[in-house]
Amino acid sequence: MNSIYSYCKGESHILSEKPCQDYAYAASSDTLSMAIVSDGHGGERYFRSDHGSHLLVDITKESVRSFVETIAEQKECIFEEQPFTQYIKKTATDSQVNSKAHKMLMWLFSSIISQWNVAIAKHAIENDLTEWELTHVEEKYRDEFLNKRNDPEATFEKTYGCTLMAYVQTPTYWFAFQIGDGKLVRMNIINEVLHCDQPVPWDSRCFLNKTTSICDSNALEEFRYCYQGDGIFPTAIFLGSDGLDDSYGDGEQLYNFYANLFKQIAKSGKEEAYNVLKRSLPKISKIASKDDMSVACVYDDSNLEHDFHTMCNYQRDLLQKEREKLLDVNSILGQKIDSYGSESTLDESAKINLLYARKDQEKVDKKWEKVYKKLKELDKEEDRFDKKLHPQKITKQVKKDKTKTLSDILKKK
Amino acid sequence: MGLLDNESIPRRKMILFFVIDTSGSMVGSKIGSVNDAIENVLPMIGEISDENPDAEINVAALEFSTETRWLYDEPKGAKDFIWQKVEADGLTSLGEACEELNKKLSRSGGFMPTSSGSGYFAPAIILLSDGGPTDNFEGGLKVLQGNSWYKSAIKIAIAIGDDADKDVLKQFTGSSEAVITVHNIDALKKMIRIIAITSSQIGSKSTSATDATKQEQVIDKVNEAAADVAGAETAAAPAPAGTDSYDEWD
Numbered sequence: 001m002n003s004i005y006s007y008c009k010g011e012s013h014i015l016s017e018k019p020c021q022d023y024a025y026a027a028s029s030d031t032l033s034m035a036i037v038s039d040g041h042g043g044e045r046y047f048r049s050d051h052g053s054h055l056l057v058d059i060t061k062e063s064v065r066s067f068v069e070t071i072a073e074q075k076e077c078i079f080e081e082q083p084f085t086q087y088i089k090k091t092a093t094d095s096q097v098n099s100k101a102h103k104m105l106m107w108l109f110s111s112i113i114s115q116w117n118v119a120i121a122k123h124a125i126e127n128d129l130t131e132w133e134l135t136h137v138e139e140k141y142r143d144e145f146l147n148k149r150n151d152p153e154a155t156f157e158k159t160y161g162c163t164l165m166a167y168v169q170t171p172t173y174w175f176a177f178q179i180g181d182g183k184l185v186r187m188n189i190i191n192e193v194l195h196c197d198q199p200v201p202w203d204s205r206c207f208l209n210k211t212t213s214i215c216d217s218n219a220l221e222e223f224r225y226c227y228q229g230d231g232i233f234p235t236a237i238f239l240g241s242d243g244l245d246d247s248y249g250d251g252e253q254l255y256n257f258y259a260n261l262f263k264q265i266a267k268s269g270k271e272e273a274y275n276v277l278k279r280s281l282p283k284i285s286k287i288a289s290k291d292d293m294s295v296a297c298v299y300d301d302s303n304l305e306h307d308f309h310t311m312c313n314y315q316r317d318l319l320q321k322e323r324e325k326l327l328d329v330n331s332i333l334g335q336k337i338d339s340y341g342s343e344s345t346l347d348e349s350a351k352i353n354l355l356y357a358r359k360d361q362e363k364v365d366k367k368w369e370k371v372y373k374k375l376k377e378l379d380k381e382e383d384r385f386d387k388k389l390h391p392q393k394i395t396k397q398v399k400k401d402k403t404k405t406l407s408d409i410l411k412k413k
Numbered sequence: 414m415g416l417l418d419n420e421s422i423p424r425r426k427m428i429l430f431f432v433i434d435t436s437g438s439m440v441g442s443k444i445g446s447v448n449d450a451i452e453n454v455l456p457m458i459g460e461i462s463d464e465n466p467d468a469e470i471n472v473a474a475l476e477f478s479t480e481t482r483w484l485y486d487e488p489k490g491a492k493d494f495i496w497q498k499v500e501a502d503g504l505t506s507l508g509e510a511c512e513e514l515n516k517k518l519s520r521s522g523g524f525m526p527t528s529s530g531s532g533y534f535a536p537a538i539i540l541l542s543d544g545g546p547t548d549n550f551e552g553g554l555k556v557l558q559g560n561s562w563y564k565s566a567i568k569i570a571i572a573i574g575d576d577a578d579k580d581v582l583k584q585f586t587g588s589s590e591a592v593i594t595v596h597n598i599d600a601l602k603k604m605i606r607i608i609a610i611t612s613s614q615i616g617s618k619s620t621s622a623t624d625a626t627k628q629e630q631v632i633d634k635v636n637e638a639a640a641d642v643a644g645a646e647t648a649a650a651p652a653p654a655g656t657d658s659y660d661e662w663d
Contacts, residue, residue, distance in 0.1 A: 181529070183531075202528075202529060204528075204561070206529065207529060207530045207561050207565065208530035208533070208534075208535055208561075208565050210565075242531070245529075245531040245532070246425065246531055246532060247422055247532075248422060248423070248531075248532070249423060249526075249527060249531050249532040250527055250529050250531040250532070251527070253422075253423060254531075257416070260416050261416055264416050276416050277416065279417075280416045280417040283417055284417065284422065287422055288422045288424075288425065289425070290467060348497070349497055352495050352497055355495070356485070356489070356495070359493065
């Protein structure tokens with residue numbers, strides 16, 4: 001097993017002189033691997049969420065270690081031979097809630113929440129308002145914070161509020177948990193085919209810029225998780241804060257990004273892949289979401305060469321699917337355009353719809369060319385990878401697809 | 414294929430919805446002004462979209478009278494949106510319009526390709542109406558109010574003239590401050606422009622560090638601008654007392 005992680009300040013935080021409120025961690029060994037990401041809230045009230053996320057990741061790290069040791073000491077492992085199981089309170093069954101695994105995990109989450117609250121209270125008492133806070137935070141939130149410092153019963157969760165997601169793997173089981181937004185992506189290779197999904201159930205309360213949080217009064221109920229102990233392990237797990245999925249969306253384009261990251265590790269090794277990731281995240285933030293970005297990954301590095309090709313095949317399949325979709329769209333547009341007949345017989349509304357159909361057809365043609373270009377780049381990338389690893393080996397000649405434009409395809413038909 | 418493959422990063426999107434009353438009472442200068450104003454504001458929204466590094470603005474338009482009709486079956490880029498003049502005739506099926514809006518503010522069969530909101534900003538919805546609904550508005554609104562996109566949306570309404578049911582518009586937008594009443598053609602055109610531009614500018618920006626929601630920011634700016642528009646009335650600055658009507662639509 002191996003791991004990689006990186007995080008960066010978002011473009012909007014650079015412009016507004018705010019600190020990076022994301023924090024990430026990942027580590028791996030033969031006995032325990034984990035990846036953790038926490039994203040501090042951006043609203044003014046949460047002006048110490050950068051400290052909140054850092055403290056939460058550190059506490060989660062130690063709590064998970066302790067939890068895994070506790071399970072190891074027990075006669076029977078709570079996850080032993082358990083099939084893939086998911087939990088979210090909204091749809092939980094009685095048997096789930098009564099299971100030992102559920103009770104133990106709730107104990108873990110409860111421990112994380114209470115340790116975090118103790119840690120942030122300590123931080124609040126020991127750290128006066130900084131120069132930056134005095135000049136950048138609204139008076140009402142500074143006053144709220146200062147009043148609480150004078151109240152021994154007060155708690156500080158709002159000031160430090162953040163999300164949390166974590167993945168944990170041992171030789172016999174794995175589990176993952178989450179509170180708040182961000183996406184946890186699983187990659188499984190089954191019968192030589194890559195499958196990507198998000199195994200932790202989604203909480204619909206996390207929508208646009210709203211999220212559940214460790215600072216909510218009912219945080220324990222908002223934790224959701226999954227686990228598996230029947231010997232099946234993911235090839236890779238990627239944790240990304242919402243800066244990532246706001247840049248790529250939460251579907252195939254996000255999975256494609258992670259496939260590229262995995263391939264980078266296979267191509268250039270973990271250290272160089274880390275450097276590439278570290279350079280790329282701020283650029284992605286600048287182009288896309290403008291938010292803080294963090295990625296943490298745990299992956300199986302026992303078969304990188306083979307898995308590289310599986311990733312390429314996955315990406316090739318995505319591109320082929322896109323081509324088929326474009327063909328369908330082109331066909332529908334073609335039929336629509338033909339149905340209008342002669343332009344001189346059309347009323348104003350029909351002329352406009354015809355114009356749109358033609359413009360859409362041009363867009364489809366351009367997209368087709370882009371997809372063709374990407375397929376060629378993918379082939380070249382695979383060739384370079386193979387030549388680098390096996391310079392003496394004669395690579396198989398792949399039949400070249402010359403259908404560069406849609407009209408080529410239509411001519412063939 | 415490098416890690417930073419720019420072409421795989423889609424631009425974040427924001428959809429601006431125009432929901433337009435095309436019932437019989439809008440006939441004449443009212444519908445003419447609406448057509449004129451929207452046609453003229455679209456290129457400006459296109460410019461905002463082009464110059465905005467944060468998001469691309471797409472536009473969708475729904476007209477409602479006895480029935481409802483989307484101008485196009487998918488949102489179009491603001492720059493490319495060709496306005497097709499709408500005509501006024503029939504009743505005021507605002508309830509049905511709410512249900513239709515609910516259908517499109519969804520992933521399955523709708524305009525929103527993601528259920529978690531990733532990659533999108535909250536939409537902006539501008540409702541224009543001069544009367545009161547003639548169908549089951551409460552039923553339609555109840556359906557819409559369960560929609561997450563609607564709940565997060567920037568919602569502003571323009572009440573066209575004194576006969577507009579402001580209570581209904583307040584229910585739709587969620588606050589009386591989000592309802593602007595206009596009493597003449599000039600005010601109608603100006604407010605459509607101000608509201609469309611303000612909603613686009615604020616709606617398509619990454620979340621600011623302030624706690625004021627985008628809805629609050631838009632309402633504040635629109636109300637401030639409305640104060641300088643003769644014939645426009647806000648909840649904060651209502652029409653002078655004792656005036657029965659000072660609508661001028663001729």
